[in-house]
Amino acid sequence: MSEKVIDKNYGSIPHLSTSKLTQQADKRITEGQEIILTKKARDWKDLIIVTEKIDGSNVGIIKQGGRLIPVSRAGYDCHSSKYEQHQYFIKWVYKNEDLFSFLPEGWRVCGEWCAQAHGTLYDITDESPFVAFDIFNDKNIRLLFIDFLQLCLLESIPMVPVLHFGQPISIVNALKLMGNGHYGNPEKPEGVVYRVEREGRVDFLAKWVRADKEDGKYLDQDVWNKGFLLMLL
Numbered sequence: 001m002s003e004k005v006i007d008k009n010y011g012s013i014p015h016l017s018t019s020k021l022t023q024q025a026d027k028r029i030t031e032g033q034e035i036i037l038t039k040k041a042r043d044w045k046d047l048i049i050v051t052e053k054i055d056g057s058n059v060g061i062i063k064q065g066g067r068l069i070p071v072s073r074a075g076y077d078c079h080s081s082k083y084e085q086h087q088y089f090i091k092w093v094y095k096n097e098d099l100f101s102f103l104p105e106g107w108r109v110c111g112e113w114c115a116q117a118h119g120t121l122y123d124i125t126d127e128s129p130f131v132a133f134d135i136f137n138d139k140n141i142r143l144l145f146i147d148f149l150q151l152c153l154l155e156s157i158p159m160v161p162v163l164h165f166g167q168p169i170s171i172v173n174a175l176k177l178m179g180n181g182h183y184g185n186p187e188k189p190e191g192v193v194y195r196v197e198r199e200g201r202v203d204f205l206a207k208w209v210r211a212d213k214e215d216g217k218y219l220d221q222d223v224w225n226k227g228f229l230l231m232l233l
Helices: 031-038 084-095 145-155 171-178
Strands: 046-053 057-064 067-072 108-113 130-136 162-166 191-198 201-209
Touching (some): 046 171, 046 201, 057 084, 067 084, 084 108, 162 171, 171 191
Antiparallel strands (some): 046 162, 046 191, 108 130, 191 201
């Protein structure tokens, strides 16, 4: 196995109280944190952002040694991955490297790679198979969402759908904003990701996953999301 490029591309986001836990190691946020996200902010300094949760493979593109390296969630170079979907990700990154040429040394874009179906089927015929949800700088600090958004718009990087930007919002209302899903016409959207920023930094994140979500149910069947294989022609 090759050495890690970075210690980790992306960490695990804890769950809200009514979110489905999918792994034994999953954790929940505190009651106080959930109140901040869904009911009452501490004060005017709290900014709540909600995005649609996309069900794919967590990947990243990092600039290291002056070149772009596609990495897996665990921080390994995707060239060493045994999974076919990661080999396709490598090809996509180098075909679209102009999207990420702006990255300073040590910075990385993190997102979901949706070529292969995991627990949700998508139709990505008219979508990008990669959608970004965060950018980290060379000190491994997550950019503020407004800076992330600005860079994605400026550099034409596909990004996760934004559902809400402002005050606390209940899960019920966040799900109403998500509706049937805004990315890839999903059979059933997976859930949402909450984020709170305060005084110039990202304070914490949390996610909500629907109760009947079956993690990775399509992986053993080797199912590719509709439209992806057409992109290879």
